[in-house]
Amino acid sequence: MEQKRFFEKPMIKWGLLLGGLLVVALFLVYSFDAASLVSIWYSILTLAFLPIIFMVLANIELKRSGGNVLLYGDAVMTNIVIGLISSVLSIAATYVLYNFIDPSLPEFLKNTIIEKTTGYLERSGMPDSDIEQVLENLERQDYKQTIKTAFSSLLIASAVNALLGLIVGAFTKRVPDLFEESTDAGA
Secondary structure, three states: OOOOOHHHOHHHHHHHHHHHHHHHHHHHHHHHHHHHHHOHHHHHHHHHHHHHHHHHHHHHHHHHHOOOOEOHHHHHHHHHHHHHHHHHHHHHHHHHHHHHHOOOHHHHHHHHHHHHHHHHHHHHOOOHHHHHHHHHHHHHOOOOOOHHHHHHHHHHHHHHHHHHHHHHHHHHOEOOOOOHHHHHHHO
16 A cells, blocks of 8 residues: 555645645735724634535545545544644634734734724613723723734634534544445355
8 A cells, every 4th residue: 555645645635735726815915904804704614614615624634535434533633634724724824914014913913803893892782881891891901913813813713623623534434334344255
């Protein structure tokens, strides 16, 4: 049996593809509408939708190469590695964007979040005193990307990807059929 080269392994290949796509998405969204970087649709797309699709595609590839068998542990490990690789690439790109390409971006995004939150809270009918409290908390937060925040982001992304990996693995696993050989032999 021939050993696959490092970049041919599904977990590496799909992790790099997903990471590359997330980096491209980051810079495209930044180029067209930087405020969208803090939108709910962008978060859902990059934190859940795309990772799930790439995990499923990797698991399908593994299943095909394994004779239509994919054990749950193998699926989960593949999914976690995909998530880790793509998160490292995405977080590194975010760090570069925030610190070198556009150092004013964190302040812009902070103001965008405050503006959107204010509008939402006012429409919801929250009392002004409570709105002020929420806005003070948002104002105190630091939106800059440091090594510490990048590491924290990686930990959070790893936890989210592990959870997604467990769920996707449960749906894509395929255990070997114990009776498949005996059925073939009797035919």
